[in-house]
Amino acid sequence: MPTPAPGAVRSHSALAQIGDTPLIELRHLSPKPGVRIFAKFEGTNPTGSIKDRVARALVCALEREGKLRPGQRIVEASSGNTAIALAMVARQRGYKVCVVLPEGVPPMIADTLMLFGVHLHWCKPLAGMRGAIEEAEKLAEACGGVPLRQFQNPLNVQVHETTTGEEIVQALPEVDVFVAGVGTGGTITGVGRRLKRHNPKVRVVGVEPRMGERLQGLTRLEDHFAAPLFDLDVLDRRMLVGAARSLQLMREITLREGLVAGVSSGAALHAALREAETLERGNIVVMFSDSGWKYLPSRPWDAAQRDDPDLDEVHWW
Template identity: 45%
Template sequence: MRANDILEAIGETPLVGIQRLSPRPDVKLWAKLEGQNPTGSLKDRIALRMIEAAEAEGKLRPGKVILEPTSGNTGISLAMVASRKGYRLTVVMPENASAERVRLLELFGAEIVFTPADKGTNGAIEVAERMARDDKYFMPFQYGNPANPQAHYDGTGAEIVRDLPEVTHFVAGLGTGGTLTGAGRRLKEHNADIKVIAAEPELGELVYGLRSLDEGFIPPILDESVLDGKFLVSAGDALRATRDLTKEEGIFAGLSSGAVLHVARRLAERLDAATIVCLLADGGWKYLSTEAWSPDLDLAKKQVEETLWW
């Protein structure tokens, strides 16, 4: 790929076979490696799209400060795009975000407002909404911004259809719902029989980046009519599968990717033949300071819970 600048290098991520992880020979598993984006996650796609949409609509002008509640990845992506385009950024996030996230935000020049860890991202959303009443701020608000699913419709979904037209199932994590809604819509336009499956954490279980709808907040951009089903995942299932990705396939991915792989394998056990695309949302780098890969799984789980929250 050749790009005139880093923003042009967003998207066009590799689709990689992960057949060693399939429980059935006729169920083909593929991984879409969103960790290959410039800041290492799928959120580069939506950060660029939300900012460019706001510029085009006149909502974001020089001098305005971008403000966003985030668990980390979206903040880092916005920070990169904002610094490239010359905007200031303030992110609101839970105080126990991993050290790598905080460092990355700082080095891209973002200001951070921390909110209590035990309030999770819902707490960060409340604080950001209050701050956004001051009109020096522009808040893209990924949970309610149609540019979020649109980025996955035009990018993620279209790339999968082009690279693997025989796809039968798509599995992705549910955070804002942008990936499932946008890529899911694009896939169903290609073939209405394609099934779109969500990986959702069990209520009270921590899988970084994902949320349980049973917590009470339904992201406005989530179109539940695109979903054909969901599987619940525990934190332990996600951690185990994240390690399998590294050990069996050499793919170093984040914890929601493990959740997605776990769901894809459970789905595969029920099918005779299928072609399943797993959306691996980020790389493992931003989790290294946690004990996610510790040989002691219980220690890993405890440590991850202490250092990361939603």
């Protein structure tokens, strides 16, 4: 358990509000009376995403290991949520942050990072996350910063095993299927392990973007560079989802269930609905990894409704 260092998290601080997110039944979206779909809604974390859990665990671990001095710079490559989470956690703990960000991320992400006083280092989107990670390593070395390394650090899995997965087991011991998007693989591996330890019959479904398409925070297995973290043994099935369908379902979640969830939540919901078709009865937990506010300035629902042929060109990182 990546317990924060003593005194690191005061009970009413923003850092103390991370985790213990709600499990919300999607009553209007569940397609059959016997099949219930529940969203683990990570949008209630302080910066609105599941990555608050990871950032807090990794920064606290660096502190415990004596790798951070007050005022030192933490460097990370991220397409959005981890960067924002790290910005919040690091500022709270007295560190500076430098983020390597691929060009083309939604403008709100860069604006939020600037609000937190993060130093932005842009890289070409063609290099993808792999290129951004390499750049972050070079930058950390050049500026004497400390790399966060969410793609390599096993704590990124453990934090989901001991918190996200544990919360699901406690809230819904009768869970049959778990569906989550795959980015670093931290969520699916950590939660998947915890659920399978609880009940080996739980089916774990990973969601990835369809070839040539980009969805915020998600990576195709073929392009996967997080192999050290991602344990394929926990995965029973993978589903590839398109950007247009994800955006349509992102809107449906708001219209029918009252939640403003992000694009990857739409993708995960598509997979959950497909799983529901295969069941007579059962409980599906689907991960809604972030809230959707930061995507709204791009008016994603307009693009999805028009079935815009350019949609796939949009970088839904």
